[in-house]
Amino acid sequence: MGGGRDRGIGADYDIVFAYSVAGSKYPTGAWLQFWNSSTNSYQGWESLDLAGFTDGVEINIPLNFIQNPEAVDIIVYSQCETFDRIDQAFSYSNNQNSIIVVDGAPSDWDSMTPAIVDPAGDVDPPDFDFTRFYTTNDQYRIFHRFDVSGILNLSIPGSVDNPRRAFYYIYYDIDNNASTGCPSTWSGGEGEGAEYRLWIGLYDSYYSMLGKWDGNNWIQAFDWAEAMKEIPVKFDAVVEVAVPLSAINATLGNTIRIFVGGIHGFSAIVDDFLPDEGVITLERAMIPWPLGTVLWMLGAVLAVGGMGFATLAGESARTLRRILMTAIIFELSFTIYYPIAQLPANARDPLRDFFYLEFATVLLVTFLFSALEKGLGWPFIFGNSLTWGLVFGYNFFFGYPYWLMVLYLIGEGLLFGFLYVFLGAVGQSFIGWIRNRKTSAGLSAAVLTRPTQPRIHVIQWPTIQDYVAAFQNVHIHLTDPELKRGNVEADKIGLPRSISGNFACVFKIRSGNGVYAVRCFYNSKIIDLQTRYKSISNCIGKVRLPCFVNFEYIQDGISIGNRKYPILKMEWAKGEILNKFISKNLGNKNLLEMVAEKFVESVIEMQKCGVAHGDLQHGNIKVSVDQQTNSVNVYFVDYDGLFVRDFQGSKSPELGHSNYQHPRRTENHYDERLDNFSTLVVYLSILAIAEDPALWKRYHDEEYIIFTRIDFENPRRSNLVQKLLRSSSSRIKRLTELLVEALNCDPLSDKTRPDYFMRL
């Protein structure tokens, strides 16, 4: 490929552009044409976005307009243009007899007055800045002289392709009649009524051309060589031209009308190519991973993964979630700003508007789900999918296929879902691993002296059915010698009878003179049993509370399959569970009141020793009556949620039965006051039934005595609470008022201390 005008590049498209800072009579904008090889011409005139500046132009070509190419060769041909518009007509009488030499020197015009004067300095560069126009004649010719502010320089070094050109147009209305010759409809009225037009071009050389109006268009009146010969043009300090009167059919002495200016009255064009030789080749890159993309990916992984982790971690990570929210907003802000920053500051680029829109959308979505808090993750995923869907939806209109956008949108949502869920889980596991490592290595004294933090294991526990099968052959599966010899209590069909709860099931074994409850665990997420029960055992052994039964934790107590699992061997508590006991003694007001008092006394004793049960409910309270002493005994079973002082500062392993617990109790509520609320519930329930046995029939169910969580969550709408508030018994009334008041207080509030409400 050569340089300059003769090179061909196999151009398939041609973009035409023009831009004027201060405005122009002529159009500005950018247009796209395509090359039609069969007609050998450009076709189409598609408008493109163009942004102009004082020092350049910017053009966007949607890739689907040009067949979405993988690479493109580019040549830029620039023509900077300036017009010094004259647009003036005057009448001229051919009655002069001047002696003019067409030599580019102005001295022979000195005595003449210019026909047109134009201010200097209104055009840059000065050699195209028209200032004066003269006309005179002799017997044969009419002369014109153009003055400019500077001298036209056609020998600028380094020019590529005819660097400078100036064009002059003069129209002659020979019969001085506007209704004949060129009509007013031609080019906005320029040269109206003219029969001849002189075109002068100053190029690498100079030449002129005389046109004649043929009724429809301008035709060449002389051939090129003839025109050059007959109409000499000279330029040096000024531009001079001499036109034979015969050539324009003008008669000496007649008055003609001369029009100077119009579209090309006085113009200049400078050509420039980029590149000067050859072509520019621009190739599309496949995911080049610019800085912004890399940072975005990294930030997205950290922010979304962290958010997933924080959400899975539950209430305790509320602060972390808020910090991460800030990080995500920053992440989005930065990464959306980054591509905007790549664009020129004053560019009117549609992408910029879009990015701002997207930024606003993301912020809105982010703040929305931040405010809602609940279900934190999914709105985030949705928001991102939405915004990126918009991004690629936008791209769809500019080059990408529809199906790809849909796939990408789905993929984007799944990607965020994956990051959110998977990285969250990984983060939690990592934290768990760090905690375990610290605990087992005993790295610091601080760690050793702190209460043992429950450790989370991922253990595949046996099912209840596995345990039932194992208890059919206790001599094989159990390791404790006393239990191995025992007989398991069976149900009606002869299988071992199990009493199951949320985390464990219990089997009853008689061995020798002893009766034992064997507690087996089947929950997949459970505290560090061995450490925990060791602390409990130490504490209960010291305080010797009558409400607790003796127990022994056996680490490898039962073998199932190839593995061994822990069990708890407990002394079988005498008596009946509270529900059954109440049911059997419904009309015995004194006995029930004795049970209630004994129950609260037991709790008070526990609290004095720094112990709390954590899950006081009907199934964990056993009651027996000593007929000889006419006294009542109360026992507590199920010590999984027990609090002893060794656990101070750690979190509660379980939250207790919801029908007995304060609605706002969380794992952070864990000290010796833990049973305050549930004690009040049980105490009030027994007393209320003792006072009015009809309550039992109306409000009792297997899962509770009479109160349920619904009563606690909305006591105003609770029939039971309202009924008790109207009770004839002042004690029950006061206790109920206390219960309602307690619901507005902290779950560990001292207002519900048993030693306090017992005196009410």
Add this chain to the structure above:
Amino acid sequence: MLRRIVSVSAIILAFMSVSTLLLAPYFRAAVEASSTFYDTREYAGWMNLKKLDASFLAGNLWLKLEYYEEQPNMPDHRFKGEILLDIDRNFTTGRSWWGGVETEGLAQTMT
């Protein structure tokens, strides 16, 4: 719970991996390719092309022409020109000769 999370995550990861592998050739970053081409200063005054910034930018071919000096703030001064694109980079297709610029596209900007 953790086991379920890991299983679901693994399925999603597998989907993402396969789809990414299949679709990778089609995915492009927002700014795929960006280059600047400079031109020498050949003239005095404002009519000199300085450089061309060209990018494939999010579904667009984005071109910015810059001149050495600012256009005078005077009426009827214009940046004007043509940009030729050979999208198949094949000399034998499309227009293979040069010339007549003013009588084709540019002439249309005059009317």
